[in-house]
Amino acid sequence: xxxxxxxxxxxxxxxxxxxxxxxxxxxxxxxxxxxxxxxxxxxxxxxxxxxxxxxxxxxxxxxxxxxxxxxxxxxxxxxxxxxxxxxxxxxxxxxxxxxxxxxxxxxxxxxxxxxxx
Numbered sequence: 864x865x866x867x868x869x870x871x872x873x874x875x876x877x878x879x880x881x882x883x884x885x886x887x888x889x890x891x892x893x894x895x896x897x898x899x900x901x902x903x904x905x906x907x908x909x910x911x912x913x914x915x916x917x918x919x920x921x922x923x924x925x926x927x928x929x930x931x932x933x934x935x936x937x938x939x940x941x942x943x944x945x946x947x948x949x950x951x952x953x954x955x956x957x958x959x960x961x962x963x964x965x966x967x968x969x970x971x972x973x974x975x976x977x978x979x980x
Contacts, residue, residue, distance in 0.1 A: 876951060881935050883957035891937060891955070893923045899941035899965050914941075 875896035884888045891906060895917050902914035902926050912925045929935070940950045940975055 877939065879937060879939070879955050881937075881955045881957035882960055883929075883932070883935070884960050885932075887928050887930060887932070889927055889929055889935060889957060890928075891935070893925075893939065895901045895919055895921070895923070895941070898944050900944055902939065902941040906941075907931055907939040908938075917941075926963060 877896055878894040881889055881891045884895050889906065891904065892913060893904065893914070896919060898916075899917045900916050902917060902923070904912045904914055906912075906925070907929055909927070912927070914925070915921050915933070917923055929965065934954045936952070937955050938950065940948065942948050
């Protein structure tokens, strides 16, 4: 039991968050707790994005497109600086954003010096 507690403390999970627009554009942000020499990220079983090396607390972002408007399944595989590999599979509930900004059409205002009293 103590061994499982120590393993859980030593293998710290990275912090992962995501944004997803209404048209399917997503951005995933990963903040690792420990440095790694190489990393790969896969979203919803799609193509794998190469993350390269990273330092602890260095923000890594990946952008892409998906048809799904549900939670994003993220698979993160890294090779640690100690020579050991780690893989995390997690469901990330994205922060939803509009596909584009609201249309700001100017409203016509009456001319103040039109002579109407």
